[in-house]
Amino acid sequence: MTLATLPTAVIAEDEPVLARTLTRLLEQVWPELRIVGVADDGLRATELALALVPDVVFLDIKMPGRTGIEVAEVVADDWPDDRAEPLFVFITAYDNFAVPAFERAAVDYLLKPATADRLQQSVARLKARLAGRAASPDAGNMAALMQRMQSLTAPDIAETDSRERLKVIRAGVGNTVRMIPVADVVCFEATEKYVNVVTPTGEALVRMSLRELMARIDSTDFIQVHRSVMVNSNAIMSATRDENGHYSLSVRGLQRPLKVSRAFGHLFRPM
Template sequence: MNLPTALIAEDEALLAENLRQELARLWPELQIVAQAAHGQAAVDAALAHRPQVCFLDIRMPGMSGLEAAAAMAEDWPEGTPFPKLVFVTAYDQYALQAFEHAAVDYVLKPVQPERLAQTVDRLKASLAPQPDALQAAVQQLRGLLGNGGPVAAAAAAPAAPLRLLQVAVGNQILMVPVEQVLYFEAADKYVRVVVEGETREHLVRVSLRELLPQLDQQRFWQIHRSLVVRSDAIERAVRDEAGKLTLHLRGSKDRLGVSRMYAHLFKGL
């Protein structure tokens, strides 16, 4: 008999251990296949172990629990059951309303045994593989991230979007108009800035997460957790036999892949 499996992502070791112990008491058959102390570790462990349930702390170093869940959904292999998501959060009225609206399960921390028991009962009743589980999770996460849920992927858009990028090149600082940027690509602690013209590019010392709120959200579209493209530079979106979208840009040979989290942006009229 295959035993149910779970991952716990929590950066506070005592809280992670408390959750593990409570789960062992309430659901002895559940196997904790991995524990992670930050968002990227949670993504890596989930993709490696493919647990049936993920308990994700909302506030973790680097990626939040929501961002980690979105990253899992982007890279999850087709045809493999997507895990049930349970978010662990400190009390926040707006966060709880967002979770309830999206029909995503959550528990408050410190974890209350009675509330966790309800979650365990729901999980036990819903662990049978569901063919549309991945798409359902993607839609839930889009709503939570896109509507400024418990922890929005980006801060609210500024009153005046960024117009010039100041790029350090040697002993110079170049002023690069944002309207000339084809796309931004995350590169560790930097962002690669690809500018229209003869394949010009720059590196700026800022994360994509920090840069995104400064951009005009109507003009610059996030199409992957590591890519933001200028919408009016897109010539066409091509869908392959597997349904994956690739963008062709005007005046560039670069091809940009669209993750399933953002595929809904491209719909023919």
């Protein structure tokens, strides 16, 4: 391995002693890992991660300025399109953040104080994920993911012609099957195995990939605003930009705002 190919990491920890301890333990269990930056608050952690584009980010959760969960969300939104998104590991003294951490696609969640044995298990998971990316570069390549997502609105003719276009989506909610007209859908949100179909009257999951679903409906009214979110353009009422340049959408029939990732912010700039 050359210096340029060694894995890199950023550590975010607001307690200097714990930051030094984690660095020392990582040197023991993963000697080839290069620690390229250490931040003592959430804002600095965001800056370092986006500037240094490391392979791994170790995040404390409760930090000044921005929580570790918030750091992961911002970093993922603003990550360069041509680089694989970093692997996140959360390290905290609180066990009640595990669910939101794994919702942020965390590779691992460690409780303080991290031990060498427990950290070794985490390192093994990280190495396996990085090795998988190396074996299949497109699996972690955001540019390729963006291209695949963009193609949702223009599926292969052979694929669409072989299936009848869906006018109504059949979504199971408990023991009930909801019949949801496509025209009533506010947005589609992709998860790992499902698509969340959002309407003004509720939400329902369908076990289908977003690509497959978009290929089977008339998707001309839907636009992509995030890596895994397609919004009905007819339902968008306004777009608001915050001080960091991020847009959020006010959508008719939806109580919560929808975040727009930086890659699609240009769609909402004033004409």
